[in-house]
Amino acid sequence: MYPRATVDLALRLSNLGVPDQQNALICGVSVKAIRHWRRGDRRDARGTRRRKRDCPRCDGRDLATASYAYLLGLYLGDGHIARCRKEVFRLDIYCSDDWPGLIKAAADVMAAVLPGHSIGSRQRSGCTVVFALSKHMPCLFPQHGPGMKHTRDIELMAWQREIVDQYTQEFVRGLIQSDGCRSINRVRRPLKDGDRWYEYPRYTFCNESVDIRRLFTDALDRLGIAWKRMNRKTISVARRDAVARLDEFVGPKY
Structure with missing residues (x-):
């Protein structure tokens, strides 16, 4: 059996895309050993092959x-x-x-x-x-x-x-932090004595996919957060209480 450090190094290199032949040369092992480890066919202390439990869907591994x-x-x-x-x-x-x-x-x-x-x-x-x-x-x-x-x-x-229903805030945060933002909107209101400006924070989410926009707005509905369609592909959250609610678990990007 090879040392555990050798196996772990070979797996890290494989995950980074290093070809099996080059990986074998770096680690000083056979190409066959690299392929066994990459497929999860590592042996336990008694020499019995065991399959690496790598996937929550295929192998039942716990999922965060x-x-x-x-x-x-x-x-x-x-x-x-x-x-x-x-x-x-x-x-x-x-x-x-x-x-x-x-x-x-x-x-x-x-x-x-x-x-x-x-x-x-x-x-x-x-x-x-x-x-x-x-x-x-x-x-x-x-x-x-x-x-x-x-x-x-x-x-x-x-x-x-089931996961999104349980962790809706985390799902919404991921959507906004990838394809959305928190910004300050400035509005000009013309009056007789001159223009007046006022500012307010708002969140926007912009995505070309109708289905992904629907997943976003459905999640907001579950959280009780009001939203409006800003244009064909952009969702806006601008009401003061709705922005405050998103500020609790999203906030500006950093």
Whole structure:
């Protein structure tokens, strides 16, 4: 048997996309061993093969449900899943560089939902892409499919609806922090003695997908938060009590 440190290093490199042959050279093991470990065929202390319990849907592993509700919101708002190898998928969450706190939050929530997986990031123009790799991304996010999300139906599975119903605030926070914002709206009111300006905070959520906008407004309805349709693809929350309610668990990006 190989030392545990060697196995863990090989799995980290594999999760980062290092080819099996190169991984084997780095770790000083056979390609066959790399493939066994990557498939979860590691042996226990008695030499008996055991399959790694990696997926809450396939293997019954515990799922950090509150973190998952937030990550689901991030994915539906500004996320993407792509196949990067034959059996491995990559979840990307795009985060503006203006909000370093959001970048850290995305990495932290991925680590909570996907323990044992390598979490990474790569730089793009004006944004940082936080990513994780797993064979089971389509299991965790069955909304994955060909093309952009607004070109296909987006419906939550029954088990996802249970999580979103229980952790609606986390789900709404993920949606707003990915595809929405809190801002100050300035309004000019012309009067006889001159223009008068007044300001008020509001939240907006903008998404091309009719289904994702409906998931957002349904969640607001469950929380008792008033909203209005601002235009074809934008939802506005501007009433003072509604903004105060969102401030309790969302707040400005940071």
